Amino acid sequence: MSDVSTPVVAARPRLQVAKLRDLALLPAILVLLVVGFIASPIFLTSGNLLNVVQQQSELGLVVLGEALVLIVGKMDLSLESTLGFAPALAMVLVLPTSENGLGLGLPEWTALPVCLLAGVAIGAVNAFLVLRLQLSGFIITLGMLITIRGLQQGLTVGQSLSSPNMPSLYYLGNAVWFGVHASIWIFLALFVIAIAFVGYFRHGRSLYAIGGNEAAAKAAGIRTTRVAAIVLIVASVLAALAGAMMVGHYGSITANQGSGWIFNAFAAAVLGGVSLNGGKGTLFGAMCGVLMLGLVQNILTLAHVNPYWLGAINGAIIIGALVLARLTTGKAQD
Amino acid sequence: MNAVEASNITKRFGQTVALNDVHITVADGETHALVGRNGAGKSTLVSMLTGLNRPDSGEITFRGEPAPALSDRQAWRTKVACVYQKSTIIPTLTVAENLFINRQNLDGGAVISWSRLRRKASDVLGEYGVDVDPNVEAATLTVEQRQLVEIARALSFGAKFIILDEPTAQLDGPAIERLFERMRSLRAAGVTFLFISHHLQEIFEICQTVTVFRDARHIVTSPVADLSKDQLVEAMTGEAVGLGAVASRPAVGSESVLDIRDLALGKHFSGIDLSVRRGEVVGIAGSASSGKVELGEVIVGLRKADAGTVAVSGKSLKPGSVPAALAGGVGFVPEDRHKEGFVPGLSIAENATFPIAGRLGRFGSISGRRRDQVAARMIDELAIKTSGPDQDVADLSGGNQQKVVMARALSSEPDLLVLMDPTAGVDVKSKENLLDAVDRAAAAGAAVLVISDELDDLRPCDRVLVMFHGSVAGEFPAGWTDNELVSVIEGIGESSGE
Numbered sequence: 102m103s104d105v106s107t108p109v110v111a112a113r114p115r116l117q118v119a120k121l122r123d124l125a126l127l128p129a130i131l132v133l134l135v136v137g138f139i140a141s142p143i144f145l146t147s148g149n150l151l152n153v154v155q156q157q158s159e160l161g162l163v164v165l166g167e168a169l170v171l172i173v174g175k176m177d178l179s180l181e182s183t184l185g186f187a188p189a190l191a192m193v194l195v196l197p198t199s200e201n202g203l204g205l206g207l208p209e210w211t212a213l214p215v216c217l218l219a220g221v222a223i224g225a226v227n228a229f230l231v232l233r234l235q236l237s238g239f240i241i242t243l244g245m246l247i248t249i250r251g252l253q254q255g256l257t258v259g260q261s262l263s264s265p266n267m268p269s270l271y272y273l274g275n276a277v278w279f280g281v282h283a284s285i286w287i288f289l290a291l292f293v294i295a296i297a298f299v300g301y302f303r304h305g306r307s308l309y310a311i312g313g314n315e316a317a318a319k320a321a322g323i324r325t326t327r328v329a330a331i332v333l334i335v336a337s338v339l340a341a342l343a344g345a346m347m348v349g350h351y352g353s354i355t356a357n358q359g360s361g362w363i364f365n366a367f368a369a370a371v372l373g374g375v376s377l378n379g380g381k382g383t384l385f386g387a388m389c390g391v392l393m394l395g396l397v398q399n400i401l402t403l404a405h406v407n408p409y410w411l412g413a414i415n416g417a418i419i420i421g422a423l424v425l426a427r428l429t430t431g432k433a434q435d
Numbered sequence: 436m437n438a439v440e441a442s443n444i445t446k447r448f449g450q451t452v453a454l455n456d457v458h459i460t461v462a463d464g465e466t467h468a469l470v471g472r473n474g475a476g477k478s479t480l481v482s483m484l485t486g487l488n489r490p491d492s493g494e495i496t497f498r499g500e501p502a503p504a505l506s507d508r509q510a511w512r513t514k515v516a517c518v519y520q521k522s523t524i525i526p527t528l529t530v531a532e533n534l535f536i537n538r539q540n541l542d543g544g545a546v547i548s549w550s551r552l553r554r555k556a557s558d559v560l561g562e563y564g565v566d567v568d569p570n571v572e573a574a575t576l577t578v579e580q581r582q583l584v585e586i587a588r589a590l591s592f593g594a595k596f597i598i599l600d601e602p603t604a605q606l607d608g609p610a611i612e613r614l615f616e617r618m619r620s621l622r623a624a625g626v627t628f629l630f631i632s633h634h635l636q637e638i639f640e641i642c643q644t645v646t647v648f649r650d651a652r653h654i655v656t657s658p659v660a661d662l663s664k665d666q667l668v669e670a671m672t673g674e675a676v677g678l679g680a681v682a683s684r685p686a687v688g689s690e691s692v693l694d695i696r697d698l699a700l701g702k703h704f705s706g707i708d709l710s711v712r713r714g715e716v717v718g719i720a721g722s723a724s725s726g727k728v729e730l731g732e733v734i735v736g737l738r739k740a741d742a743g744t745v746a747v748s749g750k751s752l753k754p755g756s757v758p759a760a761l762a763g764g765v766g767f768v769p770e771d772r773h774k775e776g777f778v779p780g781l782s783i784a785e786n787a788t789f790p791i792a793g794r795l796g797r798f799g800s801i802s803g804r805r806r807d808q809v810a811a812r813m814i815d816e817l818a819i820k821t822s823g824p825d826q827d828v829a830d831l832s833g834g835n836q837q838k839v840v841m842a843r844a845l846s847s848e849p850d851l852l853v854l855m856d857p858t859a860g861v862d863v864k865s866k867e868n869l870l871d872a873v874d875r876a877a878a879a880g881a882a883v884l885v886i887s888d889e890l891d892d893l894r895p896c897d898r899v900l901v902m903f904h905g906s907v908a909g910e911f912p913a914g915w916t917d918n919e920l921v922s923v924i925e926g927i928g929e930s931s932g933e
């Protein structure tokens with residue numbers, strides 16, 4: 102009886118959807134390049150394009166962190182506050198009161214390590230609240246966003262911080278390596294490392310497993326809580342590093358540095374195909390999302406759009422792009 | 436040597452005692468059956484034996500060594516492989532990656548070679564006769580394909596001790612046969628199995644020893660050969676086996692409720708015509724590839740047909756719309772209870788009364804008291820084992836979840852009931868309750884379509900249609916013999932009685 106095996110009809114749907122989805126933003130980026138070329142002759146110069154990448158490098162690190170968090174099935178809204186708080190904390194601990202510091206007199210070289218450690222600490226608090234106490238990631242990290250921003254306001258008395266005497270913290274944001282800004286190298290290197298890690302290593306793949314079905318991942322021998330905690334911490338450290346790069350890039354850190362960034366971070370990730378439900382999307386897609394947002398910004402600036410309207414136009418373009426991405430990939434963004 | 440020995444295991448979930456001082460010993464090399472009614476505690480024991488959950492008290496040893504620490508997931512994996520009752524396939528990953536989840540590097544170093552992984556996956560799938568493309572996302576698999584992938588994964592893992600928690604509940608006949616052949620050859624190679632199933636004939640077919648749990652307690656452990664089927668049922672239920680009262684329904688009405696004309700859906704089926712009359716119970720049998728489930732899903736609006744019409748009580752249903760089907764008087768039990776059957780996190784009462792929420796109170800409000808009354812009646816009629824109507828459906832045992840899905844389908848007293856594998860995972864005794872409830876619905880004038888390859892589900896039907904590769908291959912009035920039906924299901928017999 103058993104040798105009469107009726108062939109099970111295998112589902113062979115939409116060829117390699119995942120792969121196509123990865124590349125979904127490339128046409129949009131090409132269109133933007135053409136539009137930019139029409140808008141301004143300097144747009145398609147290597148100087149301008151490198152400038153775009155540098156402008157996006159800080160947001161890029163935040164998007165990288167957020168994408169990892171989303172893939173593992175969690176959410177972290179507090180990254181935008183960590184971005185400002187971590188370098189601000191490092192600066193007030195080092196700077197004298199005359200430069201709006203606390204006058205504690207920590208040696209200058211501690212600034213970058215303190216900045217990154219602040220990221221570790223914030224990520225650990227998030228992980229404790231969300232994973233151990235099982236609180237809702239959305240509302241908790243929203244609370245953290247507000248608390249951390251408030252902490253920065255309190256520490257700096259609402260002042261922006263800058264100092265000519267902190268070369269170590271300023272280094273990453275304005276150094277040039279092999280003729281190209283260090284922040285561009287860092288942005289590209291971190292994405293390449295992360296793409297390789299989640300694409301070709303068992304521990305990296307476990308992020309997708311956890312985001313796709315946490316109970317199943319656990320059954321498969323993955324330490325789901327530990328992996329998720331590490332991801333939350335890494336994301337906060339990336340945001341702190343981005344903050345350090347901003348100090349050097351812009352020369353100062355304002356009291357509401359990074360305000361509103363979380364929308365751009367989510368938009369870039371979702372544009373790149375990362376699912377808010379976890380387990381889906383690629384870091385390459387997220388990187389394309391970041392670059393696309395940068396090109397839009399750049400074109401708007403080159404086209405001399407009235408700065409008072411910039412926010413509205415930028416937001417509308419992102420929403421339009423999300424709609425377009427939904428239509429071209431044919432898949433629901435969830 | 437014993438592959439596993441668990442003693443004095445107790446586990447509570449709040450008020451519920453899921454395991455009460457139970458013990459089980461599985462000797463090396465045997466295939467050991469664990470049976471019991473829905474909610475007896477079988478799956479809870481499985482979660483203890485695979486390190487997903489800690490017993491409140493008790494001790495577990497593997498070949499004499501104490502069980503690893505709960506946090507050491509890797510150590511547990513070397514002791515035991517498991518097919519859980521609830522799917523552990525990750526829908527967003529490919530089939531290949533699911534097969535080798537958390538060992539994608541194939542013990543070959545740090546970096547994953549995807550081409551090698553895909554090749555190995557093809558080999559494993561081929562070896563187990565699973566005709567699935569390893570490169571597709573697991574989300575696109577049918578319930579049965581998912582189960583097959585899961586089984587292939589557990590068996591190919593190389594573990595010496597394998598637990599299978601109701602692996603056959605979603606499989607058709609030939610697939611079950613293939614599984615058993617595999618299990619026999621692995622047993623010959625020294626592999627030990629703990630096998631859970633509600634199909635008692637399977638216990639007699641491949642197990643040597645059987646342990647019975649009832650109401651969270653250990654009742655008996657005995658060689659299978661020393662027990663008759665009735666004795667087994669008696670141990671499970673605690674009652675002597677009575678003669679199942681032969682249900683007698685009033686004569687089938689003359690007006691037809693369901694009318695299907697020339698229905699077709701892609702490669703699944705085509706040219707289906709079918710009418711079901713008031714009070715009639717019609718069975719649809721067929722293997723996994725017959726298209727019977729897809730037909731059911733088209734009728735209830737889970738899928739959209741390419742051609743043809745579905746009409747209920749003379750009115751055509753809007754294709755591909757579940758709300759339209761529900762409004763048109765359809766109640767249904769879907770194939771995949773976890774996806775379309777219930778909402779985890781909500782109570783039994785809420786889940787069972789979804790279709791009638793609008794009738795439970797005035798102006799869109801819901802009267803909690805009336806809802807609980809309705810739910811309490813359902814719990815009683817369908818023998819749902821629960822601490823009360825407020826219990827979260829996600830905390831019920833698998834078979835009891837299935838009963839809640841059935842309760843939901845019945846709650847609106849629909850004109851047409853479409854039941855896809857309605858008794859999957861339901862114990863022998865509860866099956867009778869479920870089929871009785873179907874009988875009552877039919878007696879009250881509903882037309883019923885039972886889509887299943889369980890002969891027990893099909894036996895009470897007024898007639899049974901057999902589908903084969905997308906079309907109707909035979910029709911049998913009540914009174915068919917198992918052999919004639921099975922041979923048409925498997926495509927080797929002539930259709931008789933047409």
Ligand SMILES: Nc1ncnc2c1ncn2[C@@H]1O[C@H](COP(=O)(O)OP(=O)(O)OP(=O)(O)O)[C@@H](O)[C@H]1O
Pocket residue numbers: 448449451452453471472473474475476477478479480520820821830831832833834835860862
């Ligand atoms: N997480 C939980 N919270 C509360 N109660 C639970 C939980 N898990 C299981 N239970 C209860 O424990 C009892 C045993 O459930 P279990 O899943 O072990 O039954 P089972 O024997 O596997 O039944 P089935 O044959 O239906 O699969 C049930 O009454 C169930 O409601």
Ligand SMILES: [Mg+2]
Pocket residue numbers: 477478479520600832833834
């Ligand atoms: Mg169970």
